[in-house]
Amino acid sequence: MLDIMLPHYGELPLLKIAVESVLAQSDSRWRLTVFDDNPAERVTGVPEYFAGLGDPRVRYERNPQNLGITRNFQQCVDRAEAPFMVIMGCDDVMLPRYVERVHALVEQQPDAVLVQPGVEVIGADGSVVRTLADTTKRRVYAPKIQGTVRMEGEALAVSLLRGNWLYFPSLAWRTSEIQAVGFDPDLKVIQDLKLILGLVTRGGALVADSEVVFQYRRHNESLSASSAVTGGRFSEARSFFLAAAAGMDAHGWPRAGKAARWHLSSRIHALTMLPAAAKQRSGGSVRVLTKYAFGKPR
Incomplete structure (x- = not known):
């Protein structure tokens, strides 16, 4: 069943x-x-x-x-x-x-x-x-x-x-x-x-x-897509991945901790959202997306 x-x-x-x-x-x-x-x-x-x-x-x-x-x-x-x-x-x-x-x-x-x-x-x-x-x-x-x-x-x-x-x-x-x-x-x-x-x-x-x-x-109109354009998704993602990195390190999985800190696919996703945010003339969203995409891992 x-x-x-x-x-x-x-x-x-x-x-x-x-x-x-x-x-x-x-x-x-x-x-x-x-x-x-x-x-x-x-x-x-x-x-x-x-x-x-x-x-x-x-x-x-x-x-x-x-x-x-x-x-x-x-x-x-x-x-x-x-x-x-x-x-x-x-x-x-x-x-x-x-x-x-x-x-x-x-x-x-x-x-x-x-x-x-x-x-x-x-x-x-x-x-x-x-x-x-x-x-x-x-x-x-x-x-x-x-x-x-x-x-x-x-x-x-x-x-x-x-x-x-x-x-x-x-x-x-x-x-x-x-x-x-x-x-x-x-x-x-x-x-x-x-x-x-x-x-x-x-x-x-x-x-x-x-x-x-x-x-x-x-x-394109899904919650995930709309929050990505505004940058809201990535504010949540940053906190999640940093916490995940700490959790993986504590679990004894250092390679997973490193992958969480870099969260490469999520950064690339933020880059792909930049044109849509710029088209909407949302300066705040552009700043959030840019900082997330290019910020250094902690």
């Missing part, structure tokens, strides 16, 4: 696509739970849609009060019951073999804590796209994966701190382990990396696979 937890914030048309992609899975060993965290004025049609599905494997709940992204993520973690779980994006797409492939990978690597299946990126219209961010991630930071690869320990921590090449909504997590660590409620756009590093330092192994079974939708 795989618990697919879906925190919802967006519009009904994309939500329908996400839900119907789960219903179309070739392997029926799944259960879908949707936690609707939309403001009240935007919920039109969503409860009615789920009421009309009539599928006992699908559960829909509207949060009585708005939780925000990280607290809704944590609710997904707390409410999961199956041995493995997914926190799927409400606009992403599971290709028909996703559940089947995740079960197969877990059977091959029964002690794995985290499973990263193959992912392709789609745009707002659903077509496969090649963005600068994803091309850089795959060519520069991500390990070259052919078939199935197992990673763990300091080598995995170094790889992720150089550049987080994982796709959070596509990951399958061992439920007991993610519940033991949980999300940091003080983080908004980098909470997934902190959680993953917590699992790695606990001895957790990652299994990555090259078979594409998930479509990750890339939006």
Whole structure:
């Protein structure tokens, strides 16, 4: 059994696509739970849609009060019951073999804590796209994966701190382990990396696979993208990486500590945001981005 937890914030048309992609899975060993965290004025049609599905494997709940992204993520973690779980994006797409492939990978690597299946990126219209961010991630930071690869320990921590090449909504997590660590409620756009590093330092192994079974939708208007242009993402990132460096040093992983201090991919990301900030004539954002990109590691 795989618990697919879906925190919802967006519009009904994309939500329908996400839900119907789960219903179309070739392997029926799944259960879908949707936690609707939309403001009240935007919920039109969503409860009615789920009421009309009539599928006992699908559960829909509207949060009585708005939780925000990280607290809704944590609710997904707390409410999961199956041995493995997914926190799927409400606009992403599971290709028909996703559940089947995740079960197969877990059977091959029964002690794995985290499973990263193959992912392709789609745009707002659903077509496969090649963005600068994803091309850089795959060519520069991500390990070259052919078939199935197992990673763990300091080598995995170094790889992720150089550049987080994982796709959070596509990951399958061992439920007991993610519940033991949980999300940091003080983080908004980098909470997934902190959680993953917590699992790695606990001895957790990652299994990555090259078979594409998930479509990750890339939006320029996402919280992550908008906070990157204003520089807000990087204020949070600076504090996170400095704390991560200290934590890795204390754990006896000096190479990971060094990678955290340099946080190279995050600096390059800041550089790519400079033209957009300049176009908006935001001097404050330009200064924040420039300082972050070229500042010396501490």
